[in-house]
Amino acid sequence: MKAPFVYGTAADSQHFTDREKETLRLKNNFEYGVNTIIISPRRWGKTSLVNKVASMFDKNRKIQIVRIDAFSVRSEEDFYRLFATEIIKQTASKAEEWIVTAKNYLSTLVPAISVTADPMNPLSLSFNNMNKRYSDDVLHLPEQIAQEKGIQIVVCIDEFQQIGELSDSVFLQKKLRSVWQHQQATSYCLFGSKKHLLMNMFNKYSMPFYKFGDVISLERIPLACWQSYIQERFINSGKEISDDFIRQIYEYVDGNSSYVQQLSWLIWIATDKVVNDEIFTQAKNNLINLNGALFLEQLGNLTSYQLNFLRALLCGKGDDINKKETIDKFELGSSANVSTIKKALQKKEVIEVSGKNITFTDPLLPHWFHDNINLWL
Ligand SMILES: Nc1ncnc2c1ncn2[C@@H]1O[C@H](COP(=O)(O)OP(=O)(O)O)[C@@H](O)[C@H]1O
Numbered sequence: 001m002k003a004p005f006v007y008g009t010a011a012d013s014q015h016f017t018d019r020e021k022e023t024l025r026l027k028n029n030f031e032y033g034v035n036t037i038i039i040s041p042r043r044w045g046k047t048s049l050v051n052k053v054a055s056m057f058d059k060n061r062k063i064q065i066v067r068i069d070a071f072s073v074r075s076e077e078d079f080y081r082l083f084a085t086e087i088i089k090q091t092a093s094k095a096e097e098w099i100v101t102a103k104n105y106l107s108t109l110v111p112a113i114s115v116t117a118d119p120m121n122p123l124s125l126s127f128n129n130m131n132k133r134y135s136d137d138v139l140h141l142p143e144q145i146a147q148e149k150g151i152q153i154v155v156c157i158d159e160f161q162q163i164g165e166l167s168d169s170v171f172l173q174k175k176l177r178s179v180w181q182h183q184q185a186t187s188y189c190l191f192g193s194k195k196h197l198l199m200n201m202f203n204k205y206s207m208p209f210y211k212f213g214d215v216i217s218l219e220r221i222p223l224a225c226w227q228s229y230i231q232e233r234f235i236n237s238g239k240e241i242s243d244d245f246i247r248q249i250y251e252y253v254d255g256n257s258s259y260v261q262q263l264s265w266l267i268w269i270a271t272d273k274v275v276n277d278e279i280f281t282q283a284k285n286n287l288i289n290l291n292g293a294l295f296l297e298q299l300g301n302l303t304s305y306q307l308n309f310l311r312a313l314l315c316g317k318g319d320d321i322n323k324k325e326t327i328d329k330f331e332l333g334s335s336a337n338v339s340t341i342k343k344a345l346q347k348k349e350v351i352e353v354s355g356k357n358i359t360f361t362d363p364l365l366p367h368w369f370h371d372n373i374n375l376w377l
């Protein structure tokens, strides 16, 4: 029997709910070559959405989707290597064809192409000598392949904020934009989670990627969709959960898609027939404990000022964080210090700031913090 709930990896078609409007919008963008930027907090469903839309083009020979995950990119060279490798691999099915493509378009690079028999990674393509000097050839690659084959290519780059974190990143961004915006048969879908970094890249007038494309800001999947999704899975396995418990799940994790699935799973697995308060409470505790190590590590890296700031936030003082009373009570130093702390916490992705509104990035952190507050006094 397949697990009724999935978390930790992108939701596949069986586990995918809602997102009809965004699916259609993204599908149209892919079809008509419109560049797209997708931004949402981590684990709300960007990768799942892009995978779903990409799979709708599986049988379409005229539109080829290339998916790249920039998560591990640490340098410009890394990026060019990954970009060239994935474009070549994903636009041709046979290794012989890879070699031809690489030789035709990247001949200056003298690529070393290795073909291994490892069943987990049957064919691998590697470049010995990737260097900034070759960047033009690499960036023109998808357009050249698309033109030659008479197809359209959509390049999807996940965790795109990595590009914004490289040293000399603005220079690289300028370069990417200047090449990409002139391409006719290639379009781009760029997405990632670090909201403040991505907003900075795409919404600032002075930045190269300003107005690069259609910006989709992914919202929470609504409670009503989760209600039918979760109900269906309980009913199909002869178990019962009330809509009120589903609402409580949703509220507890602040609508975070991944945690909704994880908490539902923990409840489902502990339920014989009908969900009750005891099962629900135990599952919530399990969820917190499962994530506790991560929080410990995250908070272990904070200064005492930063921890004081989080305590204030936890006590509902987010709106009054700059008031003298709050600064004194939570020992935050000064008003200038508060804004330094806020910036640092945002950079560390512990909090999200939107105007005056400050929230914890991870909706479980305040619950965990609350249970373990003594550790941090
Ligand atoms: N459309 C969806 N339907 C059901 N669950 C989803 C959906 N999108 C995301 N999820 C849940 O959230 C988790 C994280 O999704 P993912 O696409 O990896 O998010 P992101 O790329 O934004 O970090 C998935 O494992 C799944 O549990």
Ligand SMILES: [Mg+2]
Residues within 6 Å of the ligand: 046, 047, 048, 158
């Ligand atoms: Mg993702």
